[in-house]
Amino acid sequence: MELTKENILTLLEEVKDPEIPVLSLVDLGVITGVDISDEDHVTVNMTPTFAGCPAMDYMKKDVERTLEKHGITNHTVIMSFDQPWDSNKLSEKGRRHLKEFGLAPPPKYDLILDLDILEHVKCPYCDSENTDLRTPFGPTLCRSMHYCNDCRQMFEQFKPL
Amino acid sequence: MNELAIKDLLYKLADDQLILGHRNSEWTGFGPILEEDIAFSSMAQDKIGHSLAFYTLLQELGEADPDTVAFTRNANQFHNSQLVELPNGEYDFSLIRHFLYDNAEIIRFEMLSQSSYEPIAKVATKLKGEVKYHVLHANTWIKNLGSSTEEAILRLQSSLNEAIPYALGMFEPSQYEQELIEAGVYAGEEAVKAEWLKRIQAVIEKTDLKLPDLATVEPKLGGRYGEHTEHLQPLLDEMAEVFKIDPTAEW
DSSP states (O other), X not given: OOOOHHHHHHHHTTOEETTEEEXXXXXXXXXEEEEEOTTOOEEEEEXXXXXXXXXXXXXXXXXXXXXXXXXXXXXXXXXXXXXXXXXXXXXXXXXXXXXXXXXXXXXXXXXXXXXXXXXXXXXXXXOOOOEEEEESOOSSTTXXXXXXXXXTEEEEEEOOO | OOHHHXXXXXXXXXXXXXXXXXXXXXXXXXOXXXXXXXXXXXXXXHHXXXXXXXXXXXXXXXXXXXXXXXXXXXXXXXXXXXXXXXXXXXXHHHHHHHHHHHHHHHXXXXXXXXXXXXXXXXXXHXXXXXXHHHHHXXXXXXXXXTTSOHHHHHHHHHHHHHHHHHHHHTTOOOTXXXXXXXXXXXXXXXXXXXXXXXXXXXHHTTSSOXXXXXXXXXXXXXXXXXXXXXXXXXXXXXXXHHHHHOTTOOO
């Protein structure tokens, strides 16, 4: 395999969010950069979704393991806030996968968070917007909990940040 | 820039978050309703994660690693405000403290995201989005409960009266205040406090609660200089209990 940024990103498609196993880190938007030096040293820059997310350390190790599995031993993986994550960085493919998984994807928004964008989230099961926010917190830091008044089910949203 | 001034600022930010994070975690399993149990537990995780981000900046400036800093200091080495160390009390007190604290914290982060000290600006830019959820949570509950039943209003008012002197203690200026302001690192406690007052008043006005006349309230100071209530050391002992059994253990 030729060491190019595109090829590394393709490899990293294999690495999934451990709590949402349908979502790759690339689609999640936490891989902020791949650099290959003249000496073929691979540097991968990452950033956390939520600063307190306990899965981030695991994800970083998973990136290292995946690079090594493909014979790339000359690497550095850096976690930083240089390019902070926000939910607009989730790819379209990632959003589709979230919905299929039963998690409402975050809306694309102007990064000004208010209650309005949390209140009537589209239900991932029946697409109704007749839903209520139950709590802006959930089973993991990145999820909020909602109730659909049409299909009468609780559902979770990957919350906008 | 004077490194001591930066460290002092980082310690007070990180210590507030660690200690309140620990207090929030004490609600796990005890919340009055499931959603609140989850909310306080999630905020605990966020706050402790946020403290880690600031302790990591301290480590980059030559301080000990975050675990050592978090688990091996005594109460008089902590720079948190006394507000965050007070016991949870009943839910009304925890909610009032959460409201008073997080409305101040988000202003700190908004201002620090403009800091001339780039490492702090980057962390604050990231964290202010997360704290927004804490503020939305607090403000929603204060608005709902603060204009609901007589008991709810009485309880919240009594907790507000009790917490206010400690809340004012959050804005105790550091010995480096002027230096930090002049260097554009931090807008300073007076600026944070003025904005905080506007924001909490805007919420309180929508309820049947009354903000005590602040001119008659004596702020509880000292926390930023290591003076604490009798409640902090037991909290630290409990927090560090497992760590101290085997500080070299790998988890």
